[in-house]
Amino acid sequence: MLTVEGLDVAYGDFQVLWEAAMRVGEGEIVCLLGPNGAGKSTLMNTISGLLQPASGRITFLDQRIDGLPSHRTVAEGIAHVLERRRLFPFLTVLDNVLLGAHNPRARPHRAAMLARVEALFPVVRERRSQLAHTLSGGEQQMVAIARGLMARPRLLMIDEPFLGLGPRVVRQIGEIIRRIRDEEGIAVVFIEQNVELALRLADRGYIFESGRTILDGTSAELLQSAEVKRIFLGDVAL
């Protein structure tokens, strides 16, 4: 459903992605792996339209979406949960979640989506009138994913959903990501630095290093790969 080909992205003169490529099929869970600064967030931000590519093409559901501003890509069916949750800190949990359904395709279904999202994330109902910045990191991540789902996406992109969370919350969020795919039929792309954790959850993965897509495969293949061990064990040794 999503295809990225030959994507070059630069911040001013500073190019950070070279010919990045990836693909996501209907109902797939795909992870983007790679060390810090490899360009994973840049890729996600370009797909959602926060950044404009210098060249390359992004196709979603048979339509070119590169060049669309981000307020339009969400209406096309791509929800993007930014790194570090990025809730609106001084709005309530409920207002945060309701704003998730701002796009014209989702707005008419706002009430129904809220009920579904509350079933998936009880915290949304329990904390509805609390200001978002007063939540714990794990709660914020759940609200951020809930807010993303409110857009009724076909594809949900989550940048580092497990960052800074304890093992119990990591497990919870992992389960929820799986349920989002299994029960709602939404494809999920997420970024994670921990190879084991990511590949246990994902069907397939892409590995980035210094702005290039250097490897991809099913989770089983990648877990066996010597290349993956080189990159990531090297990381651990640091």
Add this chain to the structure above:
Amino acid sequence: MSAIPQLVVSTILLGGIYALIAVGLTLIFGVMRVVNFAHGEFVMLGMYLAFWAFALLALDPYLVLVVSLPVFFLAGFASYGLVMRPVIRESHNVQIFTTVGLSIALQNVALVLWTGDFRFVRPAYYSVVVRLGTTAFNVSQIVAFAVAVLFTAALFAFMRWSYAGKVMRATAQDRQAAALMGIDTDRVYGLTWAIGIVCVGAAGVLLAPLYPVYPTAGLQFVLIAYVVVVLGGLGDMAGALLGSLIVAAVEVIGSYVIGTAWKEVLYFLLFIAVLLVRPAGFFGQRGAEQLGA
């Protein structure tokens, strides 16, 4: 001692009008992160609108006020589209030069069109003085105050409870996240700018019966508005209200105790003191991103 009630009443009346100017400024800053150095020129345009409507059509300024709302809303949208939208993603320096440039341009357009003469709006009730106990005040002052307070309260309520207000606050708090919700942030900025301009234009209309009208008439008020907004914390609307009352008190009491000539010295001393002691504003650590929180 018998002067105290009068000083209090004068402070409140003056503070209400300053609040209306300052609230527009702080709204624009809070949402767009732009300091509008042309804010005072929209006060001036409001004053001229009231003057010409009065001089040519014999329209009462308070009638003009109603007409001025859509006029300034459109003027706000137009000035946003023509002047601000092209620089909305530029650096602060570029934005400062842009709004300063707009300010100078508007002053000079006024000078060319309407000359530098002082003009006065003097409706029949101009000299009517209301006495209440030991206090006395002008009818125009009371109307200006009442309308200013009504406006400010309406803006508060709008920002806090309306869906559009929440969209504006969301955009203020995190523009990228807002865009990812499907919010067209350019349009939000246009709306914010237009609402800010409506506030300040309306303030100009209300001030016309009280102050002389001339091309740089806005400067005196906008300087006060900067002091108020820094006092209250940039982007903090409740702070702007309190800051207005404090600046008005300094002005009223200072003029009474040491003379009118000193009032500007006094509130700029206050301004400098605040910048030195509490650059985040007088009322706590509340950051600008808490707009309407």
